[in-house]
Every structure is written in structure tokens, then in C-alpha cells.
Amino acid sequence: MxxxxxxxxxxxxxxxxxxxxxxxxxxxxxxxxxxxxxxxxxxxxxxxxxxxxxxxxxxxxxxxxxxxxxxxxxxxxxxxxxxxxxxxGLSQRGRWTGFRAVHDDATRRYIDLEEDATLIRLVAAEVVPEILQSPSYLRAEHPATRADAPELQAKLARQRTVLLRPDPAQFYAVLSESCVRRTQGDDAVLREQVAHLISLSRRPHITIQLVPFRPRGPVRPIARTGLLERFALLRLTTPEVPGKLPEHLDYAFTKSGADLTFSDHVRHYETLWTEATAAALTPAETRAFLTTVLNELD
Incomplete structure (x- = not known):
């Protein structure tokens, strides 16, 4: 069961x-x-x-x-x-207090489903997604915010809950090369961030792929906008019922600026995911590419 x-x-x-x-x-x-x-x-x-x-x-x-x-x-x-x-177990009473209260309703829904997901796939461009950000990169994103501010605590707690717990989901990320070329704060911040991505990519449940400025093949989001479209696909297991085959439940969320939006167009984003991974370097090639970027920053 x-x-x-x-x-x-x-x-x-x-x-x-x-x-x-x-x-x-x-x-x-x-x-x-x-x-x-x-x-x-x-x-x-x-x-x-x-x-x-x-x-x-x-x-x-x-x-x-x-x-x-x-x-x-x-x-x-x-x-x-x-x-x-x-x-x-349906009550939300008292769950979104303290530093967790900084999240809006859409983000709360996403964070809950992210925590329960057995498979997480995300695509990001320009900026490293929050869940993969190193502490200094995260602080550079919020330069006017104190290190102990609720916003930063909430984001670091999310990383621990999703990526670093004992039984984590399978996590896949496809990032545009711009994520590791755009300086956030200064070169030292970017250096720490790239090293952080390399370290995460060595974890058995985390796969990171990079789409270079010259992708391998035609990728519709790149061809249309010049950038990868930012979105996440979350998969949850569903309860087993005697006589019925187990299934999974997929959810799609899109990101535009600071806004996170639930989407019903899961198939559309599955297609974009396939296109993005096809254009990306392999995980091993990505790690080698990130190592080269890191060496360039030294």
C-alpha cells in the first residue's frame, strides 16, 4: 500500500x-x-x-x-x-508560520508537492534556480537582506527538505549556459555556485545538464525566445487500489519573474522537457563543462 x-x-x-x-x-x-x-x-x-x-x-x-x-x-x-x-492529515493549521510565512499561496502549494514528489524535473535560464543556489549566491540575489532573514531561512530550509533529506526524490535539472555565465554578486560568488553545482551533480539522486549557447539540435523554447522556458514537473505516487495498476500523478508549474503558476498543460511541458534534454550536454559532459568554467574563474 x-x-x-x-x-x-x-x-x-x-x-x-x-x-x-x-x-x-x-x-x-x-x-x-x-x-x-x-x-x-x-x-x-x-x-x-x-x-x-x-x-x-x-x-x-x-x-x-x-x-x-x-x-x-x-x-x-x-x-x-x-x-x-x-x-x-489535511489541515494546514500552523504550518506556514515563522520564516515559512514568507511564501505566497502558489509557492506553498508548489513546495508541498515538491516535498512529496518522487521525481522532480526543472528547466531554468539566466538565473540558477533557488533550490540549487549556494548560500552566497542566494544572498547575492537578496543583497539588502540580512543573512538570518526569514526569506533566506525559508529557501535554505527548502533545499534541506528536498535535496538533502535521507530519502530524496530523483532530481533532474536542465540549465542554460547563461546560468553559469551571469555574475551574481561577484566572481567569488559565481565560483562558489559553480562548485556547488558540481558537488550536487555527484549525488546519486541529482542529475544536472547544461544547454550550451550552441545547443545540439533544434529546441523550440530556444528557437522561439532565445532562452529556455522556465518550468518544473513534479511527479507524485498515487494510492494503490486492489485490481487497479499503480499510477503516478504529474503537475506542471511555470515561472515568470517572481511568479510561480500552476499549469494544466503537463503534456506540453513534457514535450519541452524532452527537447531541452536532447539539446543539453550529458551529465558527464556537463560536469566537465562546469569544471572548465570553474577553472576560468580561478
Whole structure:
């Protein structure tokens, strides 16, 4: 049985998928399922409740969840226990306080899913993505901010939680060459950053590839804008249901300036990911290239 996600956002998404599969297995429509649990509500209202529940946009009360499981004919105690465990971990109360309060709602959703992801893929241009930034590069990005400021604490904590925990996700990053050519702060900062990327790339769960200024082949984002489009793809595992093959759930997020946006166009970004990796140097070539850049900075 799938282990419950660490965060409330991840658990809500897992519960959404689990309940959708159970409804489909019971061969019920969303309207039929909703009317069985909320018989006094309108047809449109109950269908909307189930739809929002199955998309992860809404939670469900414990008593309603028990009723829904009964409607679906769930008799497997392990499935029931998983559903109840996921429902009990949906509260966000008190999680975004202290230095974590600096994050806006969109970033909070991303950070939760990033923490729960088993596979993280991101593409970045011009600036090294926050999760890969060395401490001095991170401070250079916020020159007017004290070293102990909440913003910096939050970003460093995110790196520890995602990249450096004992059971990390598989992490892949494709960066434009401009990320390691653009001076952030001064040459000493860039030198530390490049060395940091080399060090991270030696970890077994981290793969870093660089797209040189002259890529290997036609890459649509480069051909269109001259830069790689910045985005992230996150993959979560989903709960197993007897009789159903395990699946995964993919999410896409785009980055424009400081704004992080959830996107429904996962297939589009899967295509861009394939194109970016095809244009990039191999991991070994990337490490050699970064070593050359580091030597040039000495």
C-alpha cells in the first residue's frame, strides 16, 4: 500500500485519486455518488462536491468520507485505513508560520508537492534556480537582506527538505549556459555556485545538464525566445487500489519573474522537457563543462 504523503497538499491529492478510483471501480457517476451521501442537496451541488473532491480542490468531513466509502462498497480494511489516514492529515493549521510565512499561496502549494514528489524535473535560464543556489549566491540575489532573514531561512530550509533529506526524490535539472555565465554578486560568488553545482551533480539522486549557447539540435523554447522556458514537473505516487495498476500523478508549474503558476498543460511541458534534454550536454559532459568554467574563474 502506498505510503501517505508528508504534506497536507500531497495527502489531499492522494485522497482525490483514491476516491476517484474507488468510484470508477463501483461504476458510479459523480452525481450518483454525491446523491447517496448528500440526498437533500441539489444534483448540481452534489456533482460539484464530488468533482472538487476528486480534483483535490476540496476536502471532506470524516463522517461524509465514511459514508462515501460505504457507497463505494469498500470492504478492504487497508483501503479504508488509508483513506482515513489521508483525510486526517489535511489541515494546514500552523504550518506556514515563522520564516515559512514568507511564501505566497502558489509557492506553498508548489513546495508541498515538491516535498512529496518522487521525481522532480526543472528547466531554468539566466538565473540558477533557488533550490540549487549556494548560500552566497542566494544572498547575492537578496543583497539588502540580512543573512538570518526569514526569506533566506525559508529557501535554505527548502533545499534541506528536498535535496538533502535521507530519502530524496530523483532530481533532474536542465540549465542554460547563461546560468553559469551571469555574475551574481561577484566572481567569488559565481565560483562558489559553480562548485556547488558540481558537488550536487555527484549525488546519486541529482542529475544536472547544461544547454550550451550552441545547443545540439533544434529546441523550440530556444528557437522561439532565445532562452529556455522556465518550468518544473513534479511527479507524485498515487494510492494503490486492489485490481487497479499503480499510477503516478504529474503537475506542471511555470515561472515568470517572481511568479510561480500552476499549469494544466503537463503534456506540453513534457514535450519541452524532452527537447531541452536532447539539446543539453550529458551529465558527464556537463560536469566537465562546469569544471572548465570553474577553472576560468580561478
Amino acid at each position: 502506498t505510503v501517505a504523503a508528508r504534506t497536507p497538499t500531497g495527502r489531499r491529492m492522494q485522497l482525490a485519486v483514491l476516491l476517484r478510483r474507488l468510484r470508477e471501480q463501483a461504476r458510479l457517476t459523480q452525481g450518483d455518488a454525491g446523491r447517496s451521501v448528500w440526498p437533500s442537496s441539489s444534483a448540481a451541488s452534489v456533482q460539484n462536491k464530488i468533482a472538487r473532491l476528486e480534483s483535490g480542490d476540496a476536502g471532506i468531513k470524516l463522517e461524509d468520507l465514511r459514508s462515501l466509502l460505504a457507497v463505494y462498497g469498500v470492504q478492504d480494511a487497508a483501503v479504508t485505513d488509508l483513506a482515513l489516514q489521508l483525510q486526517s
